Structure formats: structure tokens, C-alpha cells
Amino acid sequence: MDTTLRHTPTREVRAALRDLGPVALGLAPFAVLIGVTGVRAGLGGGAGVLSSALLLGGSAQITALTMLAGGAPPLAILAAVVLVNARFLLYAAALEPWFRGQPAWFRWLGPQFVVDPTYALAARRDDLDAAGRRRYWLTAGTGLLAAWVGLTAAGAALAPVLPATAALDVAAPAMFLAVLVPLLHARPARAGASAAAVTAVVASPLPDGFGLLCGIAAGVVAATLADRSSR
Template identity: 50%
Template sequence: MIQTSTPALHAARDTLPVALSVAPFGLVIGATATQLGVPPLADAAAAATVFAGAAHFAPLTMFAAGAGVLAALGTAVLINARLLLYSAALEPRFRDQPRWFRWCGPALLIDQTYLMVLGRDDLDEPSRFRRYWLVAGGLLMASWVAMVGLGGVLGPLLPAGSPLDAAAVVVLAGMLGPRLAAVRPALIALTALLVAAAGAPLPGGVGLVAGIVAGIAAGALLDRMPS
């Protein structure tokens, strides 16, 4: 099949709507961190290092609720445990890649990049996958860090005690929305969104964690059902 455009161009086009969908969550994280006394520059650096919105957001809200360091870190680890499943699914795509990519590429593995490559059928060639992955992940990371930093700058302008936990539902909607065309992904998405929305008033990011866990559980149950 003749390729009419490059993987980098595909990646840029695919990334724009995804970056827009998670931008509100980045702003919320930056604003939350600033209200908790975290300098915007430090929080932006953390956004690049962690590069996982839920795992970044939940510890912040848990600290605000008075939780200890171990509890906050344990929650972050629990949230990111799903990345192990993503890694196993993408292992064939990384198997024939250069060593430098096998070491550095996984740093860009998040829900959005996983779903983006899952939705394409033209990345079987290792070099095409590599270019797509680096451009998509790089653009997402750059936009994410920018939004977190902007949220940190705008944070002092917000009233203290704003209901920021509710905005966590935004990132779930943005992440899962593109998958709603099929029945099973739609059921998983709706389960996660409803649970996260119901738990939004709970402190410490509990609603977000519950939504993620509910979505994973719904996916596991549906996988056991016949097609």
C-alpha cells in the first residue's frame, strides 16, 4: 500500500484533538498545585517527569486532604499499574526497535498515546511506529507541560477551595470519548465516567481513582463475555 503522508504528519493530526481534550485537566493540576504552595516551575517539571495526569493529580489532592506520603505514593502507583498492561500489549511494537528507543520510548506511554497507536493500522513497520510514537508523545508532553505551567500561573486568580476535583472527569471524557464508536469501549467509558462523576465531591482524588478502577473492572468483565 502506498503511504500518502508521513507518520509524523499523521501523529501531529491525531495529537491535536487529544491535546485539547486533556488541556483542562492540565490547567486544573497546575492551579491545584499552586493553591497548595507548589511553585509553578517545579510543578511543570513534575508534569514532564511523571507525565501522567491522574497519578499527578491524585497525590496533590490527597496531600490537601491531609494524607501521608506513603498513601499518596501508593495511590499513584495503583493508578499507573494499568501501564503494565499497555506495555505488554505494545511489546511487539518495541521488540525490533533500536536500543535507545526501547529505553526512552516507554517514557511516552500514557493512556492517550496507547489509544492513538491502537487506533491505527499503518504502523507495523518499526520505523513508522517509532516516528509516530515520538512525534505524538513529544507533542502531547510539550502541550501537557505548557498547560500545567499555565494553570500554575492562573492558580492564584481562582477562589480558594474551588471544586477542582470535579475537573478530573474532563480528562476521562477526553481520553475515552474517541472510543465510543464501539459498544464495549462505550460501556467501559461510561462506567468510568459515571463513577468518577459520582465520586467527584470526595476528597483526595478518590472519585478519579474509583472511576479508573471501575473502568478497568468493566473491561475485565466484558472480556470474559462472549462476543
């Protein structure tokens, strides 16, 4: 018997938007940084907004905008973007069940939204049938795209009044927090995140980023122990 839940379209759309909320909030500083970078690199606000619509990937956007501002040749920029986004191949492989047996139009359109946040959201949704996966994925993907482009435009508009380093200081931690939040429903994930945060704060005075490395190590150990104890 097929035990997969078949939700109503409204319920799946609501679930996607609800799950996307904290992710978009965490990504806001990074998206704003994209807009700021485009303006301060002399490329104009349109460059950041356009890259958000086409790439939908902060790391690749920062790389491309920085290289464009430095006068790098197009092929070098393209190669750098491909290299930075290579991790999405692993995400796509893990998400293969979401695209298996889907209509051709979805298999062509859906991969545009394979990025860190959507992967994290989909990884915890194993209760949907094929139609439910389409609705959830497209709602989360288009919602993320709209938020990302809008926040990038806001960054471009605010670039003249924002402090030089304010967005940069919080962008990377916020991005990883946004990816982590949807996964905190499991006890090992909560234990790992808590141990990593406390250790990183306590060890922050250590030089050369060792405090962050200590936090990562503590998080891995705590999550592993919690996972073993829960079996």
C-alpha cells in the same frame, strides 16, 4: 507478502498530531488542575510543572502533590505513585508489538510516553511498519508532553483567579473523554459511548453516584450488542 503500509515520515507526523489534537483538548482541564493544585497546596507552580515533565500522568501527579502538601514521607509518596501507575504495566504488555524489533534507544526512550492517551492512540494504529511506529509514537508522545507541561504551567499562572472548584468539576470527565475520543471510529464504541452518556444524564438525579454506574452499565451492554450485530 507484507501488507503493512509504509507511510512517509511527514504523513506519520501529521497523523500523530491530528490524532493528538482532540486528546490534548480534552486533557486541558486536568492539566490545568495539576498546576492549580501545586500552587494552592503551597508547593508553588514549579512543583506542578516539574511533576508534569517527570511523571506525565495526572492521577499520579495529583496523588504526589496532595501527599507532599500533607507532609507525607518520600517513600510513602513513591509507593503511592507506583501503585497508581501500575496500570501502565498492562498498557506496556499490550503495546509490546510496537517495541518489538525496534532499536535499543527507542526501547529505552519510548516507554516514557506510555500513558492513557498514547495507549488509546496506538491501539487504533495497526497500519504502520516499524519505522512508522517510531515516528508516530515519538510525535504523539513529545506532543503530549509539551501540551501537558504547557497547560500545567498555565494552570499555575491562573491559580489565583480561577474559582476553587471549576477545574476539579470537569477534570476527571474530560480526561476520560480525551481517552475515549480516538476510539470512536468503531460502531460498538460509538454505540456504547452514546448509551452511556444518555443514561448517565437521565439517571443523574439518583443518589451516591448510581447515575454514573447506570451509564457505565448501559454503555457496556450497548457496545456488546453492537459488536455482536456487526459480526
